[in-house]
Amino acid sequence: GAGVSQSPSNKVTEKGKDVELRCDPISGHTALYWYRQSLGQGLEFLIYFQGNSAPDKSGLPSDRFSAERTGGSVSTLTIQRTQQEDSAVYLCASSTRDRVYSGGDEKLFFGSGTQLSVL
Amino acid sequence: AQSVAQPEDQVNVAEGNPLTVKCTYSVSGNPYLFWYVQYPNRGLQFLLKYITGDNLVKGSYGFEAEFNKSQTSFHLKKPSALVSDSALYFCAVRDGDGGFKTIFGAGTRLFVKA
Numbered sequence: 001g002a003g004v005s006q007s008p009s010n011k012v013t014e015k016g017k018d019v020e021l022r023c024d025p026i027s028g029h030t031a032l033y034w035y036r037q038s039l040g041q042g043l044e045f046l047i048y049f050q051g052n053s054a055p056d057k058s059g060l061p062s063d064r065f066s067a068e069r070t071g072g073s074v075s076t077l078t079i080q081r082t083q084q085e086d087s088a089v090y091l092c093a094s095s096t097r098d099r100v101y102s103g104g105d106e107k108l109f110f111g112s113g114t115q116l117s118v119l
Numbered sequence: 120a121q122s123v124a125q126p127e128d129q130v131n132v133a134e135g136n137p138l139t140v141k142c143t144y145s146v147s148g149n150p151y152l153f154w155y156v157q158y159p160n161r162g163l164q165f166l167l168k169y170i171t172g173d174n175l176v177k178g179s180y181g182f183e184a185e186f187n188k189s190q191t192s193f194h195l196k197k198p199s200a201l202v203s204d205s206a207l208y209f210c211a212v213r214d215g216d217g218g219f220k221t222i223f224g225a226g227t228r229l230f231v232k233a
Contacts, residue, residue, distance in 0.1 A: 033221065042225035
């Protein structure tokens with residue numbers, strides 16, 4: 001597709017259930033980010049994937065959160081045993097950069113996000 | 120570790136007046152700086168970036184930003200605000216000397232009154 005695609009757009013779940021959020025980056029983009037935007041808060045960095053390198057997981061808030069990126073393309077963010085404080089918009093972004101001084105575009109292209117509501 | 124501060128939760132300006140949205144940053148290496156905008160019910164969009172070169176950077180929709188190394192600031196400006204500029208603006212920074220993590224500020228909501 002032309003842009004970053006995220007699914008589902010909305011997810012309502014019960015406390016304690018597991019959820020999976022999906023991100024399809026722009027074709028050819030090697031870098032993929034997950035962010036969380038809570039009501040009234042900024043964008044909280046969660047995790048970053050770059051090509052075949054080990055992901056930067058430093059922003060994951062707890063071990064209930066995990067993410068995978070299969071084949072260097074699609075990514076799945078999994079939240080286990082969801083809590084009410086997990087309610088937020090989860091945003092995925094991709095970019096073209098593939099090395100520190102690639103001279104690449106640097107800018108991030110964002111998806112529309114998944115609105116997660118934990119009841 | 121890098122960080123970004125946007126000291127104003129909200130900025131109000133009258134249409135036709137100049138606007139400034141403030142951003143300061145902290146990074147150990149060379150700063151790569153960005154502004155993004157989030158319009159109501161729309162995704163985040165890139166506005167402009169500073170990587171190297173001229174301190175004054177021009178971007179989309181008539182916006183510009185000035186990189187000030189001594190003040191570690193990257194304020195967003197526009198000479199004449201439009202009602203359609205009303206949105207949520209995010210400043211972001213990446214450490215250009217290593218790592219790929221892009222950190223965003225808390226955002227500043229801009230209201231432009233007709």
